[in-house]
Amino acid sequence: MVSAQEVFRFRNLALPVEERVKDLLHHMTLEEKVGQMLSPFGWEMWVKEGANIYPSDKYQQYVEQRQIGMMWGAYRADPWTEKTLETGLNPKLAAETGNELQRYVIENTRLGIPVFLAEEAQHGHMAIGTTVFPTGIGLAATWSPELIEKIGSVISREVRVQGGHIAYGPVLDLVRDPRWSRVEETYGEDPVLTGRLGAAMVRGMGAGKIDSINGVISTLKHFVAYGVPEGGRNGSSAMIGMRDLHTNFLPPFREAVKAGALSVMTAYNSVDGIPCTSNKYLLTDVLRSQWGFKGFVVSDLFSIEGLRSNHYVAETIHDAAKLAVNAGVDVDLGGNAFLRLIDAVNTGELQMSVIDTAVSRVLRLKFEMGLFDNPYVDPSKAMAVVRSPEHINMALEAARKSIILLENKDNILPLSPKKVKNIAVIGPNAHNRYNMLGDYTAPQEDSNVITVLDGITSIVGASKVNYVRGCAIRDTSWDEIDRAVEAAKNADVAIVVVGGSSARDFETSYIDTGAAIVKDGYLSDMDAGEGFDRATLDLLGKQMELLKAVKATGTPVVVVYIQGRPLDMNWASEHANALLTAWYPGQQGGNAIADVIFGKYNPAGRLPVTIPRHVGQIPLYYNSQNPKGHDYVDMSLSPLYSFGYGLSYTKFEYSDVKVVDKGNNHFEVSFIVKNKGKHDGEEVAQLYLRRQFASTVQPMMQLKHFKRLHIQKGKQEKIVFSISPDDLTIVDINYNEVIEPGKFTIMIGSASDNILLSDELVVE
Template sequence: MIRISYLYFVLFALLASGFVLQAQPYKNPNLSAAERTHDLLSRMTLEEKVGQMLCPMGWEMYEQNGDEVSCSDKFKNELQKKHTGMLWATYRADPWTRKTLDNGLNPEMAAKAGNALQRYCIEETRLGIPIFLAEESPHGHMAIGTTVFPTGIALASSWSEDLLTEVGAVMANEIRLQGAHIAYGPVLDLARDPRWSRVEETFGEDPVLSAKLGAAMVKGEGAGDLSNENSVISTLKHFVAYGVPESGQNGNASSVGMHELHQNFLPPFKAAIDAGALSVMTSYNSIDGIPCTANSYLYRDILQNDWNFSGYSVSDLYSIEGIHGSHYVAPTIQDAAVLALEAGVDVDLGGDAYTKLIAAAKESKIKEDLIDSAAYRVLRLKFEMGLFENPYVDPLKAKQEVRNEANITIARKAAQQAIVLLKNTNNLLPLDKNIGKVAVIGPNAHNRYNMLGDYTAPQEDSNVKTILDGISTKIGAKNVEYVKGCSIRDTTWQNIEEAVAAAKNADVIVVAVGGSSARDFKTSYKETGAAVASSTTVSDMECGEGFDRATLGLLGYQMDLLRAVKATGKPLIVVYIEGRPLNMNWADENADALLNAWYPGQEGGNAIADILFGDYNPAGRLPVTVPRNVGQVPIYYNKKNPNAHNYVELSATPLYPFGYGLSYTTFEYKNLKVEKLANDKFKVSFVVKNTGNYDGDEVAQLYLRDEYASMVQPMKQLKHFKRIFLKKQTEKELSFTITEDDLSIVNRNLKRVVETGSFKLMIGSASDNIRLESTLRVD
């Protein structure tokens, strides 16, 4: 008995000293991520490897019991049967998931849920592989208790890389504090059709603006340095050309040529990957007859071979099944799964398509090496993130630091920088805080969810500031009268007469109209989470995934409301809260002041009030073109030659051009200097002076036009921009370096080249407001 006890003691000592680590190298933190991944793969069964390629929905994988959270039986079964390596939207709460403020997870409980899931994976499975938790985060983590920022199109209106980096850092930190690891976003689709329902998620119509802002957000989210405890894996959406569907309908085929793909749609993704993004999501559309989720040219040729992408690709929700059931190019789900994997799609989001790969491999319908490669890409990132050593988080820290005061301050700053002043007749704005009575009117004046956009979790009322809240805080509630007037879409109710009465009693009128992406429990949803428009259920929702528009006019009684309050003769300020560029023709002609706030997030009401009363000088610039009429669509500033001609009944020019936005002050551009450097580089410098009476920001924009090229080129193309702050009557010299990349075009062989010739250099405050010009010559 003594000898046996001694042998047990020696064995225990060897185990404790790390002897077993040599037998299982993947558990040795001193080895490289690549070495550990190869070792782990060598120990895995085919079923376990396929499991790492699965990412089912996560909100049913936990159970709450008072202050504690545990794994659900569904999760245990999922893990035991499928060896699942990843979950999506575990912390998500919205009408689709049926998770509310009452039964959803606050940050502390989310951290506990993540810990419970990890503990089961590590302690109750054969190999102890931690699980990845992927979360939606296009403009804030889509979970209860997190910070809600302006939507993508609003963030893009800031034209500020610094702001996007700051916002990205907050989102990444809040995700990691709760125990998740992957952020779905930024959205880099170019939006050239405002009928499309997801314009709000994008950074607009331009490849350079989208590229720079997308890269800036990725840098804020950790720039691929997964050893940092605050870094996330940024998942870029949606690969590729998803934002230009036929008829403006979400998921429709995209008519995009190969040259256009390389010239405009791919560069934002390339820039974000170069900045450190480690995941790319496929898109629902097809290009030239090939579903993007089954397009090997995109994932094998471009991502892996041309760009040396070291991360992983993931399908959009059920898009692998869509190869079979939507595009009809695969007779069975297994055939669709084979096509997707052969194309280079590593992870199956939401569905069961990739479980069919097990039988496909055993039947030699697909090479197991492809499964090994996909599983490797996922597992290596788990090692790089340190999940095998540090899988757990501190719930108390999550409770204290998610949506703290510092993060809320950044949300207000983001909303301020995003708001675009479109019109200000006779300098009505800013208002004097002693103006007297203000009538605050309209369906978006005091609707909290309409401030937030799609992909937003349920909110406590106190967390979201409306326009009514913001104005009341500025001048006192006794000086404000609020009347809703009408709804966004519902025509069964209105109280326009009451709104007119309030307007007559006021010294100035603020009317908030526009649209809504606010989901509710009456709306029906597809299995993908996209909303379904219904004639029997009339919510405010007229935008957000699945809510495509045939027209761009204000819905419901909103135009009647505007005309009625205008007739009072009182000064009229119109604020658009919207997710797409809606028709603003009437407001442009009749309002005394007009602002576009997009969906400004939880601090939007405060930010709008800051601008209305002069506590912040607006400097937002449009990242998209605002058309005069839906008949102009698609309309975007960098269209290719030739120049547009007028329609029979309408000007071809937009109502508001790309890059446009007003300020309470004025700026002068002068002293342009162009210096030619080596290797076809040019240093461009100029001076911007604040010539007005207010301190404020200016957004300087540099455009180029290739005068003659071997391929048809845009009439002008943004290349550089900079948002700067100037005190009144002060000036600053700015400089940009124009590089070979700025001068290059994609030629007929789809290669980037710099051709000999002249380039027109244009610098100004908008695409149609050029202040300085020169010519560059490339010899």
């Protein structure tokens, strides 16, 4: 073996990156090139003995035999990886592990190419001891790109200081079916909201500054239309048309690419009969040729093998690998399919130029990130940076802003800590730490996660609180509803916390991709999270029985849903005195919920997704195309709660809308929002457009602009939105984005079904 310290031109820091890439590529064998296109499981690559970390035998074997260039989830801990608080890595050990893995590959390979460490980081780095934010659907409920960008910077700092380089996230799948198991990871149903928030997360994660200690490569998931599977079944075909694809599902990814995203992950599903992992039109024509994407494409876990075993478009893994790489996939996540590319090149079935192009994309980013020059991190900094007080406060702010007040009858909320003498805190999600966190979360110390019970107790004191779990999320083999009833009878108010869970445990089984398997004979709380698709949106187990029994006591009831998808809220909407949804609010969720209930924070979260009345209404989303549907024989077409909806403890008044034509299809829309209530508060002003007539069928309304702003009681703010040509385009009959002359209706309000101002603009 030639020493990795041998001097090559690519080691010259003064050379441009492109020259360094070209020189390195010139020295690489075919096997070394293909190795850069592999990304095996990172948690299998190290061994922990006490406080010492060593490269595992498997890692040494993979370095020698496969020359791997990337790893996924080296710091990941969860039941699937079988890494626990005891057997996993704290931030300092994680940084040391990353250094050891880098040191081994650099010192024991011919060219000394550093490895990329890719980590899950949708709502916080999926590693022990990190900061856990609300899941994606909760972050979307904030309607605050400014906050999301700050959260992105926190996540990127925590990943990078531990030696990671790539953060898997944000998830930009639009969701139209709440039965799907991964709703919680998304930013909801709307392309504009999703695109704005996704771009903000990418900017926060370090777009344009990956060479700094705070920047990472963000990986957009999942390209594309993964969130609308047939029947709500994870990975099933997306039954959408090409115009719908270009109008709704592609734009959020385009916005994030424009913001600087440098990695994209393919989706498991197919669109119009073409699997996304072998779709050259999407991965090459659209992503690279049309959008100018300069990063690399990574397959979702084993999705290249899935071209054979799931989609049946390839008879062999060999053929599947060729399909994927020719379509534009650069990296094989977790699988072995790309190893077959060596034979494909040697037999002349695949051009070496295809391999060189893919490898260059990966190597270029390694050079730009500075890994060839300084591949190591300082472990002493990791413990100080990760989950710092500043980051915990950010988690609290995010959780507060994600909470949505859906009902507040007779203004029962906020409660007064002084006036309320006895509080019953009830429900399966009132004091379950992992049910607060959602999927893609590592094990956490108990002290790191604040439950609703913890939060309430911290405000009113333990002497005023009586906690009864009442029942489980799914398990019906036991309950303590009678105890819950007694607690409610003796209370001034009952706070009942129900919903669902994505908390993985060591009893649940997992398939190779990490998705959970529903097993007979064992009922964890898990009703959401990857693989847990549902046929019903009802509360499971005995939760509805619990709610009805507590309500029957006559004690006022505040119901809180902690959930990963929109669940049936009909009963609570009608019978609860107050109703909130907190989604999965993260490690500070309990404090945030208590702050809202007791008025320390005035809620202003807004729904990023429609809440249906019944599963039979699905798909139900606000921006469906004309014509407007009619009611069913047995129920209304209208949702229970509409996209953009959310209440406050104060009241806002909208007035004085003005539209100014600035020329060249630019318009300025201004209006006044006044706080007429008794509390300071935040409002989320929303502007929708409706194209009155067009050459192709258009949505009945489409969000174009929004702004979350704080207004003191009695004060008012002028809001100005600038409408650009991008806001006016449609996809015409030839699939071109065009601006057609005609009239648009401007609709301004606090929700998609609460339009308070309207006007018209004319495009000549």
